[in-house]
Amino acid sequence: MNPAHGSVNRPVSLTIDGRQVTVPEGTTIFDAATRAFVRQAGDHNPIPILCHREHMTPVAVCRVCTVDVSVNGRQEFRLAPACQREVADGMEVRTHEASDRVRDAVKMLIELLLADYPDPEAARASRLTKQGQARGEGNDELIELAERLDVKAPRFFRSRRERPVDESSMVIAVDHNACILCDRCIRACNDVRENHVIGRTGKGYRSRIAFDLDDPMGDSSCVACGECMISCPTGALLSKHNVLTRPPSGTVTTEELAAHPLFAGVSRAFLDFNEGAVVRKRFKKGDVVCREGDYDATAFYIEDGEVEIFIGSPFKHVKDQRGLNSWNPFARVRKSSLAGRGEDRRDDEQEVEYISIDAPVVLRYDKPVATMGEGAIFGEMACMSSYPRSATVVAQTECTLLELGRNVLYILQRGKFSKAQLDDRYRQNALDNHLRGASVFARVARNEDEFKKLVEFLRPRVDLVRVNNGEVIFRQGDPADAYYLIRIGFVKVSQGRPGGEFVLSYLGPGKSFGEIGLMGHIPDIRELAPPGIRTATCTALDHVDLVRIKGEDFRLLLEQFPGVRKSFVEYAVTILKQNEQMIRRINEDSLGDFLQQGLMNAQSVLVLDLEKCTRCDECTKACADSHGGVTRLIREGLRFDKFLVASSCRSCLDPYCMVGCPVNSIRRRGSLEIIIEDWCIGCGKCAENCPYGNINMHPFPTGQAVIDDRTGRRVPVLQQKATTCDLCRELDGQPSCVYACPHDAAHRMKGSDLAREIGIVVSPPSIRST
Missing domain, CATH: 3.10.20.740 (Ubiquitin-like (UB roll))
Known part of the structure; x- marks a missing residue:
């Protein structure tokens, strides 16, 4: 289970x-x-x-x-x-x-099994000749098992028919003679990697594995991930050594990795197949290991030395300055600039003390710098899920790092002994940092003695679990059995409502969920949620690492730490009331094709009545004037009857933009508008994720300058920040685009309201079971 x-x-x-x-x-x-x-x-x-x-x-x-x-x-x-x-x-x-x-x-x-298998000695000699270093002597699990149980030559008639050997793939050779039809390669391809290439074909003694519609492996849709080869117990699937003729500089050899304690128990076949996927790099003090916002598909393991990890982007958000423009009465703001939290306080802005990043440490908001030493692994989320780097890492001393490819990190996270090592290091070195970054533990974290007691209480009680992309962690209505903190990855929280699914939130590293179902015995919670059951469905959106605290341990935690209990109750009540308000605003009708256009998902779209619109473009100009020349809408988009849906933020019910932010700086207010926090590092992931192109990245001067190597001149440093329409909430709540329209052609409305305006037939709501 x-x-x-x-x-x-x-x-x-x-x-x-x-x-x-x-x-x-x-x-x-x-x-x-x-x-x-x-x-x-x-x-x-x-x-x-x-x-x-x-x-x-x-x-x-x-x-x-x-x-x-x-x-x-x-x-x-x-x-x-x-x-x-x-x-x-x-x-x-x-x-x-x-x-x-x-x-x-x-x-x-x-x-x-041996009766329908090549002669053990001949088979072994053949494999050692072709693949001696690839698999190593004794790596045929069937032969090993025969030796372990002292099984000599089989007493039964030995089959002498030769099955084909498939050499069509440039990466893997398929020896059907050595196949025992254990189905491990099939489950590795279909269940583990979800490539769905390998299956069985034939009947009786003609049964064998096949690729796609019985194509040669090299002509099939095989992506050469190697999972089938690693899983094969007999060497029927073998690595071809000519794939990597010259390993990259700094490559750690198979022999070195096999002797490394981190790789204890990892298959030699896997290490050989992935030769070149682990590179040893040495850095001098001050060398940059990786930069925030970069896209890399590797993680790092610190063998010796120390590194410093920090966020270099200024902690500022886009500020809209109030005032009237003398030449345009509709432009109420002249420019946008960057401002810190102390200069410009915004509604619903988060008060955080720590920021979670893709590392076993968290960064203080007021001093976003930390140190990592020997044995630490960082960059796992960037490696496994192709998210941008969340922070910049610089060598603090001379240090040696192993750069791990995705396949290698994946097998380390899955192997019994390597996973046990990583989990133990997390409990000993990273658990306290993780708890500091969780807002519900912030109150206790201010008292260092009390916080140490909390960490020691939880250290032996936490389980580390990994959930694959798309896997349901629990469903709405299930019995509540545990509380979860997210270490790596993103989780979608949704509720089944009449007419479909409503996304309550997307949660990233440092966030937690599952507490409400465990707190039904508390009066404040009992009034708002059914006791003992899940109020929402939580689903993994990528490779997710969770810290799991069992229900009985969670309740004991609330008993022994009153400060934690108070934080949890306040947080749960806030979330339940906020969700109730959001759900109350949902139009629960299903609109067929209209829904497919993404408009039923919208809670605030800019709609232009083309019969009234004179194409004066005052709405676009007002938006640009209100935001320093950076417009947040485009007078183009989908047309329905006489209405044009302009391109601007729709405050979606299912906000894809919130998924993948490496520092969790984009979130949704209780009123559904999107807010971008001031620790945005400008990586552009939210703009990339928005399916409607309504989040833009714009450079802003930081007030700093650097010397251009080519010209020798001082060049101002620009910082990229994400911007999106907030319905002019930071001004006076009245959207400038609507305010500026001289013909009453611009309106903000829900997608469902637009559907009624244009006469789309609304189907009866259906009850969706969860």
Whole structure:
């Protein structure tokens, strides 16, 4: 069961080969044995597997994980597949190491597999000749298992027919003779990577794996990610060494990585296939490692030395200065400039003390600089999800860093031993920083002694879970079982309403969710939300790392830390009331094609009545004059009957612009307008995400200057900032475009109001179950 969601599992006690084991309900026998017997790299689980891997959904194809099971002293007639069978109280499990019955059955299965397999010695010699360094001797899991159980040459007739060898791919060779149809490559391609290229074809003894519609691998839609090759237990899918003829400078060799503690337990085949994906870089003091706003698909691991991480962009927002223009009575503002929080206070502006970034540290708002040392990993979000860098990193001392490619980071996050290392480092070195960046813990963070107690309370109680892109963490109406903090990635929070789904918010690093369903016992919350159940659906939008606190630990936290309880209650009440106000404003009708145009999603569109409009362009001029010459609307767009929907911010119900901001500086007010906070680093991700082109990036002078190397002159430093229409909220709340229209042709209205104006047929609302 995915630990990111589902009900709280009670502990279950059983014995495996006489050893007492306690695991959560829902755990499989194989996973329970792993917990009991595998403590470090090199330890063996007494239950063998061929068709299964810990990160895959078990299918029990090969049955070599067979075990003998007794429940409450009663032995079951059939042997059970340990990869799929769940544990139960009082269960006694005997593996091949404790039961002759199981050992004989497993040996028989191995003999049957070897009967339709190339001669073990010849197969091994062939693989070592072609791929000696790629896979290493003894990396054929079937042969290893035969040796482990002392299975000699099979007693059965050996098949002599030669199956084809597919060499069409430039990256991977396919030896169908070595395939045992375990389906691991199929699940790796379809379930893990979601490429959906590999499947089975044929019947009976003609069965084999195939690519697309039985195309050669090189002619198929295979993207050569290598996941199938890494997953194959027998070498039926092999890496071709001529792909990387000259590794990049600084490449860390396979032998070095295999000996590195961070890569303990990682497959040698994977390391060889990804040779060149890990590069060792050395930096002198003052060297720039990466810059905020840049797009890179790598992460960094600090081997030695220290680096400084900071946000260099000024913490200022776009300010609209009030006043009348002498030559244009409709232009109420003459220019826009950058202003800090102290100079220009805005409604609904967030009061934050810490800013979450793509690193195991947070930055103070008043001093956005921090230091990271040996063992720290940063840049994970930029690497996994192609988001811009959230901060600039500079070497503070001479230091050595490993630059990790996406495939390598992915396998480190998934491997049992490497993940355990990363999780332990997070608990020891990064948990306190993460909690400081969460607003609900800000009150306690001001008292250092109390905050240390809080961190020590949570350190052994947090679980780190990873959720894949598109996976539902929990659904509206599910029982509430845990509270979550987001470490990496973005989560969509939505509610099912009559007529469809309404997006309440997008949450990024440093944000949290799931507390409302756990606080139904508190009177203030009970009045606003049903107790014990989820009030919304939360879905991962990319690779998301979550810190999970179980429900019982969360309630204990509220009991032991009154300051935290008060913060949570205030936050939950605010969110519930804000959501209620937003939902009250939604028109819940479904408008078919109108919805597909994105207009039903709009809460405030600029609509021009073309029968009244004289094309004087006063609306565009007024907007430009109100914002320093930078217009926030364009008199172009979709036409419906006599109405033109001009291009300006629509205050969407589902604001895509909020997804991907590396520093969480764009959000939605309770009144649905978008606000851009002053720590915007100008990366342009929000402008890129807006499907309607209604967020613009504009340069502003910072008051600083640098020397141009070519001319020797001082050149002013410009800072790019995101701007969008806020309905002139910072002026007087009356949109300048509407105010300036001399013919009453410009109006702001909801998309649903526009639909009624032009006579679009409204279908009856439908109830959507969640």
